């Protein structure tokens with residue numbers, strides 16, 4: 323590009339900073355320009371940041387983009403880390419394109435229909451009650467809502483759905499917590515990953531011999547998913563829905579404790595999803611052919627990071643987007659992405675969040691944050707936004 | 717008159733349509749969209765528009781005849 327004016331601004335990868343509001347104010351600055359900026363990835367490369375709601379939705383339904391991390395230009399946040407490719411983990415279909423993605427997704431959607439989610443509500447309630455029982459049991463009247471509640475609920479729910487027997491769920495919960503905790507040492511995380519993998523393989527072998535009424539048995543029987551893919555699919559379900567849901571539950575609990583007038587309103591879930599936009603840096607794509615985004619030519623082989631919080635706080639779509647206001651229509655938010663990869667677990671999340679807040683505030687009405695909000699350990703350096711810990715008392 | 721059509725080939729089972737208008741859309745046993753009523757009237761037309769607009773795979777089309 324020849325003129326200075328058309329040079330896009332270059333942003334650091336982590337614009338979240340202690341003391342700064344979330345989403346970072348730069349997102350609004352970029353939206354006011356032409357909606358695009360370049361980001362300097364920690365790995366040394368560059369990618370495009372897409373910040374406007376309209377552009378994010380348009381790009382995510384454009385056939386000229388790819389979710390396959392092995393494609394040229396796919397953003398690699400760090401030299402080693404990043405999304406695994408389906409070549410590394412067979413069955414990891416969030417990182418694949420048609421036809422593999424279509425086949426694997428279609429094999430799973432019957433597990434997440436609205437009807438099935440309604441049927442599982444009772445199980446979610448039992449799990450949530452169990453976690454609250456554990457918090458209340460020691461009589462200390464204080465807890466870490468992240469570790470004792472928000473991380474436990476989604477992993478116990480998905481373990482139950484997959485078919486992990488009750489006796490093994492503690493093990494499963496403990497290992498998957500290590501797996502998704504950013505501060506875990508690499509060594510420990512690799513070990514947890516091996517253990518969960520080994521466990522899933524044993525469970526799959528067991529269900530092959532003795533099928534039960536659970537997801538793994540049905541996947542094995544479906545014939546749609548190969549033997550090599552089933553562990554990867556199960557792992558994806560576990561990981562995709564764990565920290566994401568936990569971050570939403572804990573950030574949402576803080577927001578509700580600050581805005582108690584909304585507790586019990588059925589509209590809070592959708593607005594919390596929009597407002598917190600925890601999957602802020604999750605949406606990454608490679609560009610397969612030259613395309614125009616918001617008037618900007620983006621070349622084949624370049625990478626895109628579609629900012630969830632950018633789109634969900636776009637004033638052109640959500641008035642006073644920075645305010646938490648469940649009376650608005652949050653409809654159209656992209657907290658779960660958009661396009662063919664839109665979150666498979668979203669209707670499960672809606673139930674988990676509704677049940678979590680209802681039970682939490684019903685059973686512990688005096689629940690309060692046990693530290694000044696500004697000092698809470700927010701996740702400034704993760705792909706997902708959230709809280710490392712949340713000290714509460716009652 | 718508004719007529720709804722759905723493309724079961726591109727549907728990815730996100731159920732945004734069912735959430736928006738459960739009197740118009742349902743999911744079959746495989747999780748794929750099925751139409752309960754292709755000719756919505758009154759308030760249901762609005763719900764159909766929300767469904768079409770929310771569908772992440774753009775599998776719902778409204779034909780205004």
Ligand code: HEM
Nearest residue numbers: 415416562563566567570601657658659663665666667671
């Ligand atoms: C609040 C919690 C959650 C948030 C914010 C969230 C967010 C997302 C987002 C943004 C995507 C799109 C990724 C992309 O397009 O590249 C996604 C995909 C996915 N999510 Fe979720 N998710 C949540 C919970 C869950 C749960 C509970 C499950 C499963 C039990 C789950 C399973 C999946 C799967 C399997 C995909 C890949 C879908 C595909 O590629 O077709 N998620 N999620």
Ligand code: SF4
Nearest residue numbers: 727728730731733771
């Ligand atoms: S919203 Fe679209 S993708 Fe989702 S079930 Fe309905 S038609 Fe299918």
